Amino acid sequence: MASSGTESRRVTIHDVARSAGVSRQTVSRALNNKGEIHGSTKQRVLDAALALGYRPSRFARGLVRQDTISVGLVIPDLLNPFFTEVAAAALEAARAHGWHVLVYDTADSAEEERGTLQVIASQVDAVVGYFSRSEDEIEKLTRGLPVVLIDRERRSDRFSAIRIDGEAGVQAAITHLVEKGHRRIGMLDHAGRAEPSVRHAWFAAATAACGLDEGPVCRADQSVEGGESALETLLAEHPDVTAVFTFNDIIAIGALRAARRLGRSVPRDLAVIGFDGLRLGTLVEPPLSTVALDTRGLGALAVEQAARLLTGSGPLTPDELVVRAELRLRESG
Amino acid sequence: MASSGTESRRVTIHDVARSAGVSRQTVSRALNNKGEIHGSTKQRVLDAALALGYRPSRFARGLVRQDTISVGLVIPDLLNPFFTEVAAAALEAARAHGWHVLVYDTADSAEEERGTLQVIASQVDAVVGYFSRSEDEIEKLTRGLPVVLIDRERRSDRFSAIRIDGEAGVQAAITHLVEKGHRRIGMLDHAGRAEPSVRHAWFAAATAACGLDEGPVCRADQSVEGGESALETLLAEHPDVTAVFTFNDIIAIGALRAARRLGRSVPRDLAVIGFDGLRLGTLVEPPLSTVALDTRGLGALAVEQAARLLTGSGPLTPDELVVRAELRLRESG
DNA sequence: TTGAAAGCGGTACCAA
DNA sequence: TTGGTACCGCTTTCAA
Numbered sequence: 298m299a300s301s302g303t304e305s306r307r308v309t310i311h312d313v314a315r316s317a318g319v320s321r322q323t324v325s326r327a328l329n330n331k332g333e334i335h336g337s338t339k340q341r342v343l344d345a346a347l348a349l350g351y352r353p354s355r356f357a358r359g360l361v362r363q364d365t366i367s368v369g370l371v372i373p374d375l376l377n378p379f380f381t382e383v384a385a386a387a388l389e390a391a392r393a394h395g396w397h398v399l400v401y402d403t404a405d406s407a408e409e410e411r412g413t414l415q416v417i418a419s420q421v422d423a424v425v426g427y428f429s430r431s432e433d434e435i436e437k438l439t440r441g442l443p444v445v446l447i448d449r450e451r452r453s454d455r456f457s458a459i460r461i462d463g464e465a466g467v468q469a470a471i472t473h474l475v476e477k478g479h480r481r482i483g484m485l486d487h488a489g490r491a492e493p494s495v496r497h498a499w500f501a502a503a504t505a506a507c508g509l510d511e512g513p514v515c516r517a518d519q520s521v522e523g524g525e526s527a528l529e530t531l532l533a534e535h536p537d538v539t540a541v542f543t544f545n546d547i548i549a550i551g552a553l554r555a556a557r558r559l560g561r562s563v564p565r566d567l568a569v570i571g572f573d574g575l576r577l578g579t580l581v582e583p584p585l586s587t588v589a590l591d592t593r594g595l596g597a598l599a600v601e602q603a604a605r606l607l608t609g610s611g612p613l614t615p616d617e618l619v620v621r622a623e624l625r626l627r628e629s630g
Numbered sequence: 631m632a633s634s635g636t637e638s639r640r641v642t643i644h645d646v647a648r649s650a651g652v653s654r655q656t657v658s659r660a661l662n663n664k665g666e667i668h669g670s671t672k673q674r675v676l677d678a679a680l681a682l683g684y685r686p687s688r689f690a691r692g693l694v695r696q697d698t699i700s701v702g703l704v705i706p707d708l709l710n711p712f713f714t715e716v717a718a719a720a721l722e723a724a725r726a727h728g729w730h731v732l733v734y735d736t737a738d739s740a741e742e743e744r745g746t747l748q749v750i751a752s753q754v755d756a757v758v759g760y761f762s763r764s765e766d767e768i769e770k771l772t773r774g775l776p777v778v779l780i781d782r783e784r785r786s787d788r789f790s791a792i793r794i795d796g797e798a799g800v801q802a803a804i805t806h807l808v809e810k811g812h813r814r815i816g817m818l819d820h821a822g823r824a825e826p827s828v829r830h831a832w833f834a835a836a837t838a839a840c841g842l843d844e845g846p847v848c849r850a851d852q853s854v855e856g857g858e859s860a861l862e863t864l865l866a867e868h869p870d871v872t873a874v875f876t877f878n879d880i881i882a883i884g885a886l887r888a889a890r891r892l893g894r895s896v897p898r899d900l901a902v903i904g905f906d907g908l909r910l911g912t913l914v915e916p917p918l919s920t921v922a923l924d925t926r927g928l929g930a931l932a933v934e935q936a937a938r939l940l941t942g943s944g945p946l947t948p949d950e951l952v953v954r955a956e957l958r959l960r961e962s963g
Numbered sequence: 964t965t966g967a968a969a970g971c972g973g974t975a976c977c978a979a
Numbered sequence: 980t981t982g983g984t985a986c987c988g989c990t991t992t993c994a995a
Contacts, residue, residue: 333980359689360974376714381711419692521913659965668964
């Protein structure tokens with residue numbers, strides 16, 4: 298009996314109209330604060346609506362005045378501070394447009410990503426975010442929705458993609474390390490994909506440009522723990538390494554911790570430079586040097602492109618869809 | 631000329647139908663993979679839809695099959711790691727229900743909060759989150775929407791509220807400090823509201839229970855910098871303080887930094903215990919002792935209550951809507 | 964297998 | 980100031 302009593306149908310504008318003894322449009326007027334309605338009538342309608350617990354259907358309303366825009370923001374892991382920053386920036390940019398943002402955390406899982414992509418198409422006007430699946434699949438699942446990919450190499454021009462250009466920043470980082478006297482520089486790359494990351498390519502190019510031998514590379518999970526164990530492995534196999542560049546700041550922070558545990562003083566015995574420019578990097582000891590990205594700019598750019606795609610006003614070109622990274626020296630390297 | 635060419639009206643199911651030479655319901659069938667349709671017809675429709683760039687209106691669709699549920703998650707500052715954790719937990723819980731989540735960051739501003747509340751009602755089926763405005767105002771703006779308030783004392787029973795009970799945890803923290811020999815324990819409260827926080831009340835009760843004099847209190851902004859300057863002020867005015875309890879972990883981390891700068895070794899010269907139990911606390915040096923909250927449980931509980939409110943299946947009672955905090959000793963105190 | 968018609972719950976435009 | 984009517988874009992029911 299407990300759950301059967303609440304078997305109530307939705308309260309519609311019609312119910313309110315009947316209850317107040319007026320027509321539907323009068324109810325509409327009362328609720329939307331239009332003029333052209335008698336004060337007492339309005340009050341009566343409002344009372345009826347309240348008594349009935351009436352709430353207008355967002356679908357019906359959206360159908361007739363198609364003004365609200367919603368975008369889907371897809372993030373692999375909201376707890377990763379980098380994505381948190383991007384998400385916050387995107388939220389802010391969307392708010393400036395008056396848009397609503399539906400956030401989906403795919404938990405770094407291709408399966409969740411698929412599920413998200415599947416349901417998202419019917420809920421939003423555009424999609425922005427990080428994806429691991431192929432463009433073909435994304436295309437199939439989003440069916441013509443404007444999509445803005447972040448930090449991905451564009452294989453076709455079906456989608457917009459925000460490219461992260463860290464080449465110069467990484468070069469500056471390596472040059473800096475070399476000037477400090479480092480000759481054996483390793484890298485902690487991320488372990489997500491099969492191939493080495495683009496950041497690794499920048500690293501390799503930079504060391505080569507400095508005339509160094511190719512440094513040793515170790516794969517790390519994208520977590521503090523991942524960074525810790527990766528650094529341990531790297532140093533165990535290559536004790537001569539005096540500096541490391543990491544795929545991102547999270548991994549770098551792990552490296553910092555591992556270094557301390559191993560009794561290596563940073564930056565004296567080991568220099569560490571990360572990538573991303575997280576605020577978090579200023580809180581650790583020593584503060585983390587990093588190749589910093591403008592995460593706010595990134596989020597804003599992604600939303601801006603979505604806006605242009607949506608309005609059909611000349612979208613940004615690939616040349617403009619770039620966020621550059623620059624070396625930010627603190628104390629770790 | 632550039633922008634005028636794209637003045638296109640929305641492509642509707644009707645356009646597709648005409649283009650494919652079929653009726654609208656046939657288009658619907660083709661797109662929704664219903665049976666009862668000839669293979670070739672289906673293909674023709676699909677082709678036409680693709681060519682026209684057709685995408686079904688989510689409003690029209692939602693109107694007829696009212697199955698998707700969306701909740702609004704309102705957060706004061708997504709970049710504050712505590713709220714990030716709560717948001718991530720809520721997202722996860724919502725996903726388990728198959729719900730969509732619209733996230734709003736009110737930037738700690740009562741004005742933004744008002745704006746959010748205003749637009750949110752027409753977009754979601756329920757609201758969950760942090761609010762600073764009075765229940766009257768929230769009520770007025772949400773008009774009957776189910777609302778779950780987090781970390782707020784309930785003044786009426788118009789809303790559900792998740793209460794955070796840190797009394798025992800704080801008592802344990804203070805007891806621990808006293809056992810360590812501390813006699814003069816200060817607090818860094820937050821500076822947001824006019825009155826002292828509930829956490830301060832717990833602190834005061836705990837020190838009193840331990841037979842201590844009332845410790846000095848200093849207000850701090852909810853940021854690392856806020857914690858830094860607050861600790862400096864506190865120690866300048868009360869140099870005899872040997873331990874501090876803080877409103878939250880962020881402030882505590884600021885205190886840690888300030889202590890280092892002041893040459894006070896933690897925990898030897900100054901013990902610090904925070905509140906929240908952020909993961910971040912494990913990354914700082916020394917790792918932060920804290921009165922920890924189960925943030926995942928918090929997010930899940932909030933969403934669970936929203937679900938019950940929505941389905942009308944017996945909502946959780948105030949007694950059940952509580953998240954308790956417990957002392958988690960690491961190294962800072 | 965296909966199409967016609969009737970809504971879903973609102974709002975806008977008109978006439979009363 | 981009010982109500983009638985049409986219609987937003989889609990899906991469902993029922994008949995052809």
